[in-house]
Amino acid sequence: MMGLTRRDMMILFVVWGVVALLMVVAFLTLRAAAHLTPPAAAVTAATATPPPTYTPVAVEQTARHMYARAELVARGWRADAQLVSCRGSWEQTAVNLVGRPIEWIYRFYSPQSRRLYFVRVEPGGETHTIQHIPSVAQPPLPLSVEDWQVDSATALANWLNAGGGRFLGMYPGSTVTAQLGVRVHDLRPLWTVAGYAEKEDALFVAAVDARTGETTVLAQ
Numbered sequence: 001m002m003g004l005t006r007r008d009m010m011i012l013f014v015v016w017g018v019v020a021l022l023m024v025v026a027f028l029t030l031r032a033a034a035h036l037t038p039p040a041a042a043v044t045a046a047t048a049t050p051p052p053t054y055t056p057v058a059v060e061q062t063a064r065h066m067y068a069r070a071e072l073v074a075r076g077w078r079a080d081a082q083l084v085s086c087r088g089s090w091e092q093t094a095v096n097l098v099g100r101p102i103e104w105i106y107r108f109y110s111p112q113s114r115r116l117y118f119v120r121v122e123p124g125g126e127t128h129t130i131q132h133i134p135s136v137a138q139p140p141l142p143l144s145v146e147d148w149q150v151d152s153a154t155a156l157a158n159w160l161n162a163g164g165g166r167f168l169g170m171y172p173g174s175t176v177t178a179q180l181g182v183r184v185h186d187l188r189p190l191w192t193v194a195g196y197a198e199k200e201d202a203l204f205v206a207a208v209d210a211r212t213g214e215t216t217v218l219a220q
Contacts, residue, residue, distance in 0.1 A: 054160035056099025056153055061123045063088060063104050063152035063180065067145075070106035070119040073127050077117050078110040082142040087179040088152065094172040095165055099156055109140050141182040148189050148210050152178055155208040158215040159193035167204040167220075171197035180210060192218075
């Protein structure tokens, strides 16, 4: 440095300053890019793993299919019998078991007698009935069979893919219940499908519109 003139030293200082500034800008640019752009491996992993699709066990003994037997028995009880709801449960089930043949319970109401009538239909087609002896003070809302377009298998599949499949994977041995009823505010038929793990006190519930299949998670 002793042989450098004042002018040479000024030039070197300017050059070093410019180099230092460029290095700082490059460092900040690389740092910002690292935050904005995820690593290629992460992007590949995110796009290469689609969410699983769950399908319940395929059976013929669905709620809609077994309803014909229940209706025949209910008409023999009262000619004005109206379907009010139906319900089925899979006890101690798992992802690969839910949907298997079960007993369906149909609830009917007679406006003339103001009484309820329960028809249980077993997987083999056998029926059992119970009449509710006291009259009903508040008539339940009738369920329109014409509006009932979504069967239990579809409602169960929608529940599984809305999070029920993941729930059963976490809590095998849970109970899954599917109930069809009438939504009060617009009289639309609605499936309510719920999974419950008693030991862990865990719950996952979804509502499935029985006309359109639109699914909404209610509790998890």
